[in-house]
Amino acid sequence: MKRMGHFWELGCLAFALLAPLGANAEELLVSAAASLTNAFKQIGATFEQTHPGVKVIFNFAASGPLLQQIAQGAPADVFAAADQESMDKAQQQNLIVADTRANFVANRLVLVTPADSTVPVKALPDLTKREVKRIAIGNPATVPAGRYAKGALEAEQLWEPLTPKFVYADSVRQALAYVARGEAGAGFVYVTDAGIEQDKVKVAAEVPVATPILYPIAQVAASRNAALAREFVAYVLSSAGQKQLAGFGFASPEARYAGSR
């Protein structure tokens, strides 16, 4: 009898844990690059308004870990990355539906310093100055912003000499936080990130990158809400979605780089 009682309790527990899954209406899980955090939250809210009963859930992180999660079976419906490389890998592994893939925004990489910084940093070579002790940079292995920054620094032969100063961040937003708190004297973020912490960081220089920074979006192949996922992608690409993204400082992918994929 006692054993039966335990089964009963376990049953209740299982029900309590599983019940919410069935009870709710459709949920859409969007895995999106960390730099999209603020813009996509607003887009998600709008999408929910125009799609009653739909709940949009976001998973924000660097594009590298997002790709790993999807590769390992994370139940994502939409993948929005900050670089082509992550999406290319996803496509090679058939993790996304190729014909839903599209570039939806362009961004620019900038060098930021704390707003109250007294160290004159105007260009990349200034980072070698003694006063700049720590440089926040996304981990190039997983964070697209870090990869772009690495490319730009390598082009000026600055990557090697600056290596001892680097503090690697898990996402571009962590690099931003390091600079905003003044723990790092400079950092590499997108111009859209700098706009979020306007009172705490200032843009010191535009960072020239070899390839334009274009964000791709696609439906995840394993999505169980494929139709809804496509609708979300379509909304992001629509003029209404583009207008919202522009409000957060993102540029249109065609505006500056016509003809790219």
Add this chain to the structure above:
Amino acid sequence: MQEAVSLAPLWLTLKVAGIATLIAFLIGVALALLFARVRFAGRDFLDAMLTLPMVLPPTVLGYYLIVLLGRRSVIGQWLEATFDFTFIFTWQGAVIAAAIVALPLVFKSARAAFEGVEPNLENAARVLGSKEPKVFVRVTLPLAMRGILAGTMLAFARAMGEFGATLMIAGNIPGRTQTLSMAVYDAVQAGNDSLANMLVIIISVTCIVILVSSGKLLTPRY
């Protein structure tokens, strides 16, 4: 991240955990003795405060440390102005984080060990003419030693595995503040499974060696 497996994270982890455990040991044992022997106002409250790092999420500790020791904090600014030193993004910061999470383990077990020492044995030594310091060194400490060592061992294990608070205060800088747990995190995030496998094996073997050898150390020899 494709280069050969570097053992730097292992040495750094042992160094950080070793120093952190030493700090936790000295402070933890001293406090345990005080709490076990002296009654004072707010003792229970302070005991709870000292145990807090064991219960609080490491991220909360990390945030406290940033607020307390960061470059914008009073202490942080003083350290930077006086010694040109900062805990942020340095291995010393990792030591602070590890010592704080390790402290409750030493403190709790040492306090229980001191309280478990039979007072009659100490009184016997006193009756036989021993002065207080001698009673402590020759009677109390040997009797409490096993509990203290067990706590210290757990403290070392906890310090070795510290991740959250360390990441927040010391950052993840390869070759400087990247401990083993962070190297594993990095490798997994980047999908570098072969590196992750190597590191996980290194950690597991190291921990087993430590556990077995300290278990031998703690077994009473009659």
